[in-house]
Amino acid sequence: MSFAWIFALVIGAFILFLAFFIAGKLMGTEQKVQDAIVSKEIGILLSPLEIGFESGKTTYLELPKRTRINAECTKEEPFGKQHIDVSEETLGSWSDTYTDLAFSNKYIFTKESVEGKKFYLFDLPFYFPYKVADVIVITSIEDQYCFIDPPQEVKDRMRNLRLENVHNASMPSQCPAGSKIVCFTGSCNINVRVNLDDYSGEIVKVGEGVFKVYGESLMYAAIFSDRQTYECQLKRLMQRTEKLGEIYNEKSIFINRQGCDSSPGLFPLITLASSFNNSVDLNFNLIDTMNDAKYINDRNPRCALW
Amino acid sequence: MVKRTKMNNKAQMKIQQMAFMLIAVTLFFGLIGLAFVGFTLNKNQESASDLEAKNAKLLVSRLSNSPEFSCGEAFGSAKSNCVDMDKIMKLKEKEEQYLGFWGVASIMVRKIYPKMVDTICTDSNYPDCNIVEIRPSIAARGTAVPSFVSLCRKASDNGQIYDRCEMGLLMVSYELKR
Numbered sequence: 001m002s003f004a005w006i007f008a009l010v011i012g013a014f015i016l017f018l019a020f021f022i023a024g025k026l027m028g029t030e031q032k033v034q035d036a037i038v039s040k041e042i043g044i045l046l047s048p049l050e051i052g053f054e055s056g057k058t059t060y061l062e063l064p065k066r067t068r069i070n071a072e073c074t075k076e077e078p079f080g081k082q083h084i085d086v087s088e089e090t091l092g093s094w095s096d097t098y099t100d101l102a103f104s105n106k107y108i109f110t111k112e113s114v115e116g117k118k119f120y121l122f123d124l125p126f127y128f129p130y131k132v133a134d135v136i137v138i139t140s141i142e143d144q145y146c147f148i149d150p151p152q153e154v155k156d157r158m159r160n161l162r163l164e165n166v167h168n169a170s171m172p173s174q175c176p177a178g179s180k181i182v183c184f185t186g187s188c189n190i191n192v193r194v195n196l197d198d199y200s201g202e203i204v205k206v207g208e209g210v211f212k213v214y215g216e217s218l219m220y221a222a223i224f225s226d227r228q229t230y231e232c233q234l235k236r237l238m239q240r241t242e243k244l245g246e247i248y249n250e251k252s253i254f255i256n257r258q259g260c261d262s263s264p265g266l267f268p269l270i271t272l273a274s275s276f277n278n279s280v281d282l283n284f285n286l287i288d289t290m291n292d293a294k295y296i297n298d299r300n301p302r303c304a305l306w
Numbered sequence: 307m308v309k310r311t312k313m314n315n316k317a318q319m320k321i322q323q324m325a326f327m328l329i330a331v332t333l334f335f336g337l338i339g340l341a342f343v344g345f346t347l348n349k350n351q352e353s354a355s356d357l358e359a360k361n362a363k364l365l366v367s368r369l370s371n372s373p374e375f376s377c378g379e380a381f382g383s384a385k386s387n388c389v390d391m392d393k394i395m396k397l398k399e400k401e402e403q404y405l406g407f408w409g410v411a412s413i414m415v416r417k418i419y420p421k422m423v424d425t426i427c428t429d430s431n432y433p434d435c436n437i438v439e440i441r442p443s444i445a446a447r448g449t450a451v452p453s454f455v456s457l458c459r460k461a462s463d464n465g466q467i468y469d470r471c472e473m474g475l476l477m478v479s480y481e482l483k484r
Binding site for chain 1: 317320324328331339350353357360361364372373374376378379380390392393395396397399400403406407408409460461462465467
């Protein structure tokens with residue numbers, strides 16, 4: 001074989017290797033770009049939910065490929081961050097992505113990672129005592145829940161939300177196989193022990209422990225999310241409670257010059273919200289302090305702050 | 307001897323041809339690669355700008371209902387698209403805390419009726435002013451998307467406190483990535 005042939009073969013093989021290598025890299029990059037776009041789109045689509053005037057509505061998210069949504073929460077000051085990462089399943093393997101798309105004004109309660117082709121998103125307002133945020137709950141059609149003999153309020157809410165992955169039954173044996181069983185009396189996977197007047201109480205999950213809750217939104221958030229996400233998002237909600245408290249406190253001083261004496265004594269609430277660490281701190285002391293501020297604000301409707 | 311020199315010259319010629327060919331092929335593919343990377347970057351920048359615009363459009367239609375802006379029940383029953391001017395005057399002072407919170411370049415509230423000369427609101431001239439600017443981003447101001455809102459505040463007349471609502475625009479600016 002002549003030198004020219006050997007040379008052509010070696011260089012040809014090198015060029016082919018380079019072409020395949022670059023094509024592979026480009027395909028990977030393009031997949032990452034697509035994942036980043038989907039993540040950002042999801043974040044943007046959540047905006048109307050986060051600050052909607054009407055809450056308690058379900059939005060469906062249907063994707064062409066089986067998708068994994070990783071909704072990570074971080075609680076740095078002042079508001080923490082909601083990170084959204086999306087990876088798609090292609091030929092049995094998940095795309096490897098880390099897009100680091102973060103939003104400060106979203107509070108997504110879900111499992112650390114949810115998979116499927118169809119997702120249900122619903123939002124409910126969180127008041128403490130003023131409106132703090134709309135909490136967003138994401139569940140996948142692949143995660144089935146079965147509520148055993150729920151109270152009428154819960155039945156009504158579930159009917160309005162129209163979640164196809166949540167079933168009602170009168171006993172566990174009637175539940176679809178593999179579904180997580182949610183009880184309001186008795187004992188099962190998820191035990192809801194709340195006072196339905198203000199939805200304060202606790203939710204006990206087998207393997208995850210006790211989730212302290214206050215308000216309807218937190219009750220559903222605790223049912224559908226994992227412990228780590230719940231604790232982190234609750235801390236973030238308290239961070240926003242604190243900052244909103246400061247704004248209302250300064251507003252009360254500001255409208256004093258119009259003759260409005262409307263100081264609801266928000267300092268204790270701001271202090272407790274700023275030292276909030278986890279759901280154990282959602283105790284009687286904090287709830288009483290919050291109720292005091294609400295009482296003072298409601299007492300003088302002409303000069304109400306919120 | 308002469309034959310050997312001729313053969314060497316021929317081989318050298320071939321190697322030179324091959325080297326030039328390789329350089330040409332490399333340059334050709336390099337240029338194609340550069341064009342492709344440029345096209346992809348441009349497409350990604352367009353996507354990023356489109357997403358920013360989409361975010362701003364969706365945000366502006368709902369921002370007035372955000373807890374930091376909304377009237378809540380401070381002016382009677384809960385109202386949609388109502389901005390509490392007293393509250394945003396205090397929010398304006400905390401814009402550093404809210405840096406990046408809504409993911410937009412700037413937020414501006416402008417009173418459009420009753421008409422008055424453009425005056426930026428400060429603690430000293432409020433409420434005799436018509437513009438409140440909140441900059442939750444270090445980015446330069448970009449394209450603005452407006453939405454009509456009512457601007458409410460507490461006012462007093464002869465010691466009587468009343469709610470005063472005026473017509474305004476809430477404008478959200480997003481940064482162009484192009």
